[in-house]
Amino acid sequence: MSRTIRFNAFDMNCVGHQSPGLWAHPRDRSWQYKDLEYWQDLARTLERGIFDGIFIADVVGYYDVYKGSNWHALQQAAQIPVNDPLQLAAPIALATEHLGIGITASTSFEHPYTFARRLSTADHHTKGRVGWNIVTSYLESGAKNLGQEGLKRHDNRYEVAAEYVEVLYKLFEGSWEDGAVLRDRDRRIFTDPAKVHEIGHRGRHFTVPGYHLCEPSPQRTPVLYQAGASGPGKAFAAAHAECVFVAAPLKPMLKAYVADIRAQAQAAGRSARDVLIYNLTTVIVAETDDAAQKKFEEYQSYASYDGALVH
Ligand SMILES: Cc1cc2nc3c(=O)[nH]c(=O)nc-3n(C[C@H](O)[C@H](O)[C@H](O)COP(=O)(O)O)c2cc1C
Numbered sequence: 001m002s003r004t005i006r007f008n009a010f011d012m013n014c015v016g017h018q019s020p021g022l023w024a025h026p027r028d029r030s031w032q033y034k035d036l037e038y039w040q041d042l043a044r045t046l047e048r049g050i051f052d053g054i055f056i057a058d059v060v061g062y063y064d065v066y067k068g069s070n071w072h073a074l075q076q077a078a079q080i081p082v083n084d085p086l087q088l089a090a091p092i093a094l095a096t097e098h099l100g101i102g103i104t105a106s107t108s109f110e111h112p113y114t115f116a117r118r119l120s121t122a123d124h125h126t127k128g129r130v131g132w133n134i135v136t137s138y139l140e141s142g143a144k145n146l147g148q149e150g151l152k153r154h155d156n157r158y159e160v161a162a163e164y165v166e167v168l169y170k171l172f173e174g175s176w177e178d179g180a181v182l183r184d185r186d187r188r189i190f191t192d193p194a195k196v197h198e199i200g201h202r203g204r205h206f207t208v209p210g211y212h213l214c215e216p217s218p219q220r221t222p223v224l225y226q227a228g229a230s231g232p233g234k235a236f237a238a239a240h241a242e243c244v245f246v247a248a249p250l251k252p253m254l255k256a257y258v259a260d261i262r263a264q265a266q267a268a269g270r271s272a273r274d275v276l277i278y279n280l281t282t283v284i285v286a287e288t289d290d291a292a293q294k295k296f297e298e299y300q301s302y303a304s305y306d307g308a309l310v311h
Pocket residue numbers: 056057058059104134135136137138226227228229230231232233234245246247280
């Protein structure tokens with residue numbers, strides 16, 4: 001049976017992302033990450049190359065474990081400096097017609113009420129092309145700079161994430177009915193208040209009694225991505241994710257992961273094929289294998305080992 005293969009570019013609003021040291025290569029352009037034209041150019045190239053989406057990773061915080069400080073991360077631009085990913089959605093949408101735009105945001109560092117508004121706004125601006133990569137975050141430095149004592153325990157982070165998405169579902173799906181916005185000039189009624197509802201959420205981690213601030217966006221709930229690898233992470237992905245990222249270096253590992261996610265999705269009452277799975281792969285393109293190998297070796301000569309160890 002033939003199946004569609006899907007391609008999703010993986011990048012980050014920073015220098016280098018997963019290739020520390022390559023910023024020094026003469027053809028590197030990732031230092032232009034601060035320019036919208038750079039992102040629009042990349043997005044147009046991906047759309048021409050029939051990619052389904054561009055996906056922007058993110059961390060809040062910095063890597064300061066290697067050699068006990070942030071020195072090497074800064075020196076080698078290992079995911080710092082890093083800009084806000086969500087702000088790329090609208091300009092990428094303006095430069096393209098159908099490319100999906102996946103944005104990473106953490107359930108540990110922002111209240112779901114304000115994040116729901118930011119995501120709905122992006123869904124309006126992209127006319128329904130935005131996705132959310134749900135992460136629970138792993139950088140202690142992020143938690144500390146937000147005034148927390150440190151990161152919550154791993155499993156507890158997924159418990160918080162489960163309630164976080166529950167709040168978002170309620171805001172996106174349950175607050176504004178279809179047809180609530182009338183824009184009726186004759187009767188002078190913009191919104192029919194009877195069709196806008198408080199969500200009344202009182203949970204263990206969040207209290208959100210009221211209304212969503214945005215009128216329904218094209219998708220209401222944007223496409224959900226996730227990349228859980230642990231037991232709780234995979235259970236979360238099986239329950240919520242429409243696209244799952246995995247970084248499996250070998251085929252048997254990938255096969256086992258895929259079988260597990262599909263089985264868990266089915267156990268959660270979904271169809272196994274509801275979940276699209278993207279494996280992380282680096283491809284070096286050239287006219288011949290030899291030329292690709294040479295290119296690879298040339299790129300490798302720019303690699304920063306300190307930068308890599310920072311990750
Ligand atoms: C391809 C891929 C992309 C990821 N992107 C991010 C990211 O942008 N930000 C982040 O904090 N974590 C990211 N992660 C980490 C995952 O969210 C997750 O925490 C990790 O896979 C470990 O799984 P666990 O949370 O179940 O332990 C990524 C993981 C993979 C495999």
